[in-house]
Amino acid sequence: MRPLALSRPGVDRAAHHRLDEAWLAAAWSHPSTRVLVVSGGQVLVEDTADGRTELVLVPPFDAPVSENHRYFLGTDEGGTHYFALQQDSLPGRMDAAARPAGLREVGGQLSERDAGLMVHAVALENWQRMHRFCSRCGARTTIVAAGHVRRCPDCAAEHYPRTDPAVIMLVTDGQDRALLGRQMHWPAGRFSTLAGFVEPGESIEQAVVREVAEEAGVEVAEVSYVASQPWPFPSSLMLGFMARAGSDTIQVDGEEIHEARWFSRDDLRQGIEAGDILPPSGISIAARLIELWYGKPLPGAPRQAAQPV
Numbered sequence: 488m489r490p491l492a493l494s495r496p497g498v499d500r501a502a503h504h505r506l507d508e509a510w511l512a513a514a515w516s517h518p519s520t521r522v523l524v525v526s527g528g529q530v531l532v533e534d535t536a537d538g539r540t541e542l543v544l545v546p547p548f549d550a551p552v553s554e555n556h557r558y559f560l561g562t563d564e565g566g567t568h569y570f571a572l573q574q575d576s577l578p579g580r581m582d583a584a585a586r587p588a589g590l591r592e593v594g595g596q597l598s599e600r601d602a603g604l605m606v607h608a609v610a611l612e613n614w615q616r617m618h619r620f621c622s623r624c625g626a627r628t629t630i631v632a633a634g635h636v637r638r639c640p641d642c643a644a645e646h647y648p649r650t651d652p653a654v655i656m657l658v659t660d661g662q663d664r665a666l667l668g669r670q671m672h673w674p675a676g677r678f679s680t681l682a683g684f685v686e687p688g689e690s691i692e693q694a695v696v697r698e699v700a701e702e703a704g705v706e707v708a709e710v711s712y713v714a715s716q717p718w719p720f721p722s723s724l725m726l727g728f729m730a731r732a733g734s735d736t737i738q739v740d741g742e743e744i745h746e747a748r749w750f751s752r753d754d755l756r757q758g759i760e761a762g763d764i765l766p767p768s769g770i771s772i773a774a775r776l777i778e779l780w781y782g783k784p785l786p787g788a789p790r791q792a793a794q795p796v
């Protein structure tokens with residue numbers, strides 16, 4: 488399977504430094520340190536002359552100072568430290584080449600380092616924005632551990648970044664056809680793998696079986712794990728599976744899934760080539776699971792698409 492766009496290693500997170508205020512202050516003031524400003528899930532990127540897309544990383548003295556919203560992202564092999572700075576808006580740039588972009592748009596075009604930094608920064612920002620108050624007592628919490636913990640000053644509770652596990656699965660039948668479904672609000676022709684959130688008290692394998700039964704009425708007999716992908720829209724972790732159906736009878740729920748079909752490889756290829764079937768976006772694990780079954784990149788499917796899943 489080709490690498491997943493948002494599952495890149497990035498830099499060493501060096502989590503042992505997060506509580507060391509003196510170390511963090513020294514790292515922040517070091518001239519080689521670079522800062523990624525993040526606002527509402529967007530950052531500034533630039534397109535290079537040779538066709539790549541890079542994050543706009545600025546030295547700390549160029550970055551707007553806001554101690555409270557400074558997140559330490561890690562250190563690379565050369566010793567450069569990286570921070571994210573959460574702002575209400577992205578700074579204006581003299582450089583006309585810089586433009587604001589979100590992960591769905593550029594996540595597939597960035598280098599491993601840049602993709603890892605951006606996913607980390609956006610995931611932390613999403614969590615910080617939505618967890619400003621203590622879930623135990625309701626008091627406003629403060630940011631500690633370089634952006635990776637929120638602490639309640641009233642009841643001393645510590646709150647950690649939240650990640651919501653979701654399962655996403657390519658189900659095949661006895662004829663090795665793939666089960667793909669359509670959600671009601673998707674554009675005409677869009678078909679993708681089934682997916683859903685893991686419920687409390689449930690294993691991820693149980694979630695695969697339940698979701699396929701609920702959404703498509705298909706009984707799953709075998710489940711095998713493939714790979715995972717952070718999906719910070721706002722806080723999911725997609726756990727990808729291949730699953731084998733016990734029967735090929737389909738009965739969609741009509742709510743989450745409007746329509747579902749078994750596709751042979753020829754069905755899918757012909758549908759895509761004719762423009763009747765739109766496969767999922769290039770950066771999503773859904774596209775990779777379908778490719779894994781198909782055996783190669785899908786025909787006519789953009790390798791790094793900007794459209795939403």
Ligand SMILES: [Zn+2]
Pocket residue numbers: 621622623624625626639640641642643644
């Ligand atoms: Zn509290």
